[in-house]
Amino acid sequence: MPATNHDPHTWREIAQTVAIGARIQRKKARGKSTRALEKRAEEIAAKAQEREAKKAREAEARRKKK
Numbered sequence: 001m002p003a004t005n006h007d008p009h010t011w012r013e014i015a016q017t018v019a020i021g022a023r024i025q026r027k028k029a030r031g032k033s034t035r036a037l038e039k040r041a042e043e044i045a046a047k048a049q050e051r052e053a054k055k056a057r058e059a060e061a062r063r064k065k066k
Helices: 011-030 036-064
Strands: none
Touching: 011 036
8 A cells, every 4th residue: 555645655665765775875975886776776666656557557447347
């Protein structure tokens, strides 16, 4: 279930993304590569978008079925 009506992320996904963002900032401060962490954050966002899009398609199909 989304955290709010305005975004597709659950509370867990929001917490994961914030934690990853903090790790990215620490690594950048040390001059290390952050590519893998950034990719993981993007995957979380893409997964949330796809899940909500799928739910919207299913809801639309149910409405058309009636």
